[in-house]
Amino acid sequence: MYSPSVDRLIKELARLPGIGPRSAQRLAFHILRQKPEQVLPLAQAIVEVKERIGFCRRCFNLAEGALCTICADSRRDGGVICVVEQPADIVPVERTGEFRGLYHVLGGALSPLDGVDPDDLHINELLARVDESVHEVILATNPTMTGEATAMYIADQMPARVRVTRLASGLPVGGDLEYADELTLGRAFAGRRSLRHEEE
Amino acid sequence: MFLRDLKLVNFRSYCEAAVTFGPGLNVVVGANATGKTNLLEGAFFALRGSSPRTHRDEKLIAWGEGFLRARVVADGLGDRPQEVEIAYAPGQGKRMRWDGLELTSLDEVRSRCQAFIFVPESLLLVKGSPARRRAHMDAFAASIDAPYAAALRDLQAVLRQRNAQLVSVKNGSAEASLEPWDAHFARAAVDLGRRRAHLVADLGPRFSGFAAALAPADERFALELVSQVEHLGFDEGGLRARLRERRPMEVQRGTTLLGPHRDDVRFLEVGGGDHDEPGEDAGAETLRAAGSGSAGSCGAVAVPRGGRDLRLFGSQGEQRAAVLALLLAEQALAAERRGELGPLFLDDVMSELDDARRRLLVATLAGAGQVIITTTNRRYFTDEELAAATVIELPLQARAGSRRQTP
Numbered sequence: 001m002y003s004p005s006v007d008r009l010i011k012e013l014a015r016l017p018g019i020g021p022r023s024a025q026r027l028a029f030h031i032l033r034q035k036p037e038q039v040l041p042l043a044q045a046i047v048e049v050k051e052r053i054g055f056c057r058r059c060f061n062l063a064e065g066a067l068c069t070i071c072a073d074s075r076r077d078g079g080v081i082c083v084v085e086q087p088a089d090i091v092p093v094e095r096t097g098e099f100r101g102l103y104h105v106l107g108g109a110l111s112p113l114d115g116v117d118p119d120d121l122h123i124n125e126l127l128a129r130v131d132e133s134v135h136e137v138i139l140a141t142n143p144t145m146t147g148e149a150t151a152m153y154i155a156d157q158m159p160a161r162v163r164v165t166r167l168a169s170g171l172p173v174g175g176d177l178e179y180a181d182e183l184t185l186g187r188a189f190a191g192r193r194s195l196r197h198e199e200e
Numbered sequence: 201m202f203l204r205d206l207k208l209v210n211f212r213s214y215c216e217a218a219v220t221f222g223p224g225l226n227v228v229v230g231a232n233a234t235g236k237t238n239l240l241e242g243a244f245f246a247l248r249g250s251s252p253r254t255h256r257d258e259k260l261i262a263w264g265e266g267f268l269r270a271r272v273v274a275d276g277l278g279d280r281p282q283e284v285e286i287a288y289a290p291g292q293g294k295r296m297r298w299d300g301l302e303l304t305s306l307d308e309v310r311s312r313c314q315a316f317i318f319v320p321e322s323l324l325l326v327k328g329s330p331a332r333r334r335a336h337m338d339a340f341a342a343s344i345d346a347p348y349a350a351a352l353r354d355l356q357a358v359l360r361q362r363n364a365q366l367v368s369v370k371n372g373s374a375e376a377s378l379e380p381w382d383a384h385f386a387r388a389a390v391d392l393g394r395r396r397a398h399l400v401a402d403l404g405p406r407f408s409g410f411a412a413a414l415a416p417a418d419e420r421f422a423l424e425l426v427s428q429v430e431h432l433g434f435d436e437g438g439l440r441a442r443l444r445e446r447r448p449m450e451v452q453r454g455t456t457l458l459g460p461h462r463d464d465v466r467f468l469e470v471g472g473g474d475h476d477e478p479g480e481d482a483g484a485e486t487l488r489a490a491g492s493g494s495a496g497s498c499g500a501v502a503v504p505r506g507g508r509d510l511r512l513f514g515s516q517g518e519q520r521a522a523v524l525a526l527l528l529a530e531q532a533l534a535a536e537r538r539g540e541l542g543p544l545f546l547d548d549v550m551s552e553l554d555d556a557r558r559r560l561l562v563a564t565l566a567g568a569g570q571v572i573i574t575t576t577n578r579r580y581f582t583d584e585e586l587a588a589a590t591v592i593e594l595p596l597q598a599r600a601g602s603r604r605q606t607p
Contacts, residue, residue: 110380112364117373145357149380156379183350 006032058129060105060122062087070103077101082138083126083154085109085147093140101138104129109146110153116146118153127157136163143169143187201276201313201540202570203243210265211245212238222590223275225565226572227581230594236574237319239594240545243572246270247315247543249286249294249306252322258290266290276540277313284309310343314534314542316527318549325526326511326519330464337465341399344534348395355388359456367454375447382443386436389459393429396460400425406529413564414521416556420471421522422507423529426464467522468507469514520552524561531568541569549573550580 002010006028014024031039055061056068063069070076070090080101084090087105106121130137137158141147155164170188171180180188202223208214213235230236241251241260251260261268267289274282285297286309296303303309324332342349362381369375404423411421432438442458443450450457508514510522527544535541544565550558550573562585565571578586 110377112361112368112377112381115368117368118377119373145354145361145384149361149384152380152383153377156376182347186347 055105059103060087060107060125061090061103075100078133080136080138081126081129081134082140083151084140085142085150089140089142099138101136106141106150109141109144109150111146121150123154123157126154130159130162134162136165139164139166143167201274201542203247203272203543203572204275204281205271205273206239206243206246207269207271208239208242208246209269210262211242211268211270212260212262214238214242215262215265217242217596219592219596221570221572221592223570225562225585225589226570226592227578227586227589228572228574228592228594229576229578230574231576234594235596236576236594237547240317240547240572240574241319242270243272243543244315244317244545246272246284246286247274247309247313249296249309252317252319257288257294260288261290267292274313284313307349311346314343314531314538314540315545316531316542317545317547318524318527319547322523322527323516323519325523326467326514330462333465334461334463337396337399340530340534341395344537345395345399348392348399351388351392351395355385355392355460358384358388359459359461363455366450366456369451370454375451378447382440385456385459386439386443389429389439390434390436392460393427393463394434396463397425397427397430397434400465402533403526403529406532407525410528410532410564411521411525414525414557414560416560419469419518420507421510421518421525422468422470423526424466424468426466427460428458428462429460467510467514467519467526469510469518470507517552517557520549521557524549528564528568535569543570543572544568546571546573548575550575551577 001007009031010021010024010028013019013027014021016024019027052064053062054064056063056071057066058071059068061068061070063071065072077100080099081104082093082099082101083104083106084093085106085108090103090105093099093103104122104126106123106126108116108121110116110118110121126137137154139151139154141150151166155166158164168191169184170191171177171184177185203221206217206219206221208217211217217235217239219239228236228239237253241253245251245260251257254260267287269285269287271283271285274284282299283297284299285295287295294306296306296309298309298312325336338348338352342352358381362378362385365373365378365381369378400423407423408421411419415421428442429439432442439458446457510518514522524546531542531544549561553561558580559582562581565573575581578591581589
């Protein structure tokens with residue numbers, strides 16, 4: 001219907017997540033109306049990010065260079081590794097300000113239905129990283145069926161001297177008991193804590 | 201709760217039909233091919249959004265039409281009558297409305313009210329495959345117990361993953377990759393297994409009670425869960441050990457061979473009172489515990505193991521009685537949990553019963569809230585029974601006067 005280059009732009013935009021054919025068409029016409037200096041920076045940014053950003057060779061986070069900013073930061077505690085599924089999962093953990101250790105990005109979760117085996121994730125690289133200096137591995141995969149299975153698999157592979165922990169699941173802070181779904185509330189019950197100091 | 205007004209549009213043989221039911225017993229009388237079964241099916245559809253006779257909803261639409269609509273006005277839910285409407289058009293899915301409010305899923309409709317139906321196909325509950333019995337039990341339990349529904353979904357999801365992993369191991373993946381799925385599967389299997397055992401233990405005494413009420417002689421029926429997980433004592437570790445034993449065969453077949461997805465429920469005739477047998481096991485224990493423990497209103501029956509399986513050895517009449525007793529037990533259990541009796545739809549149950557059994561059935565139904573029952577012959581009921589009932593004659597008259605009350 002359109003000239004081939006406009007058609008191609010629409011098709012490429014439609015491949016982005018959350019963009020349907022109609023939105024892609026709207027964006028394409030917006031780009032066509034703009035002056036070159038207004039839209040070419042977008043094209044350059046895409047080229048630049050794909051040329052310069054790769055994966056950290058230690059933790060598989062996004063990195064500009066061989067190591068990501070976290071792995072390159074000497075103030076971080078190398079004795080604790082937090083394992084996440086995707087690079088995007090690092091952002092919310094960092095925002096808490098609670099964690100000063102290093103990360104390891106698996107690149108997904110075990111899911112036989114989708115053909116994801118242990119070999120498809122960066123699990124061997126994680127095991128290779130866990131040397132004498134590491135005393136704790138925190139498994140922060142998603143609390144989904146595939147995330148839990150991944151955590152369980154990794155926990156089984158860890159050397160016995162390393163402390164292996166899993167993030168707690170339960171009620172959101174500031175939330176209302178009335179609105180909690182039964183699954184979350186059930187987990188919260190199973191993971192309840194004593195308010196008094198008890199001996200372990 | 202009872203259905204007051206039913207309106208069907210383009211449903212099976214009905215272009216448009218309106219019927220008014222009464223509380224208590226309703227008798228729908230009509231010759232063959234006057235639409236008795238379709239009327240019951242339509243009323244059931246309006247409350248559940250599905251038919252017990254077919255999974256293909258497009259078959260429910262009147263010949264040559266593009267959509268169907270079923271609407272009921274239900275009394276006794278809350279402080280005023282509630283209007284429930286379900287419409288369906290192929291390609292557009294179903295639209296559910298409850299008192300004018302659009303609902304997004306059928307589960308929302310189903311969790312708000314119960315309905316129980318007997319059609320000739322219901323006999324397959326006894327005669328048919330274990331899968332059919334499991335599906336029936338699961339659907340019932342899920343509609344009265346949200347955690348049961350969640351446990352069922354969890355088991356189905358982990359089963360799909362584990363089966364895929366078994367295929368992947370068969371094709372060369374390391375066996376260690378099965379471990380996390382074994383662990384999750386064992387947990388989900390024990391969780392669902394326990395819930396199913398509770399369900400059968402809750403239904404069992406009620407089932408036996410209703411079966412006894414429907415039988416003129418001293419017949420005793422029992423319900424028994426056949427479950428590997430229960431046999432292993434609901435022990436996750438034990439189940440995982442058994443899974444490891446079976447692993448070579450599971451890998452070879454690429455499917456999970458142990459678990460609640462292979463459970464069955466047996467309908468047993470356990471003979472008269474002194475027909476006890478020695479030998480105890482988990483299944484009998486559960487039922488006996490349920491008999492003494494739960495507050496069943498229908499008289500608990502201690503169940504010796506190894507009665508006569510009605511699937512293999514039951515007569516037509518016994519199989520029919522077993523299905524009716526199961527439906528009545530479900531209705532009673534749902535009422536106890538939710539505080540109201542859902543309507544009971546019975547299609548042509550009188551014709552194959554002898555007169556003594558007919559009287560027992562009508563007497564038993566007196567406590568079952570609203571019952572809508574079809575028949576070809578009003579003489580299956582006594583004059584007193586008809587006088588107390590709402591009688592609806594088919595075919596329906598063209599004008600609004602579709603209901604006829606006996607004088």
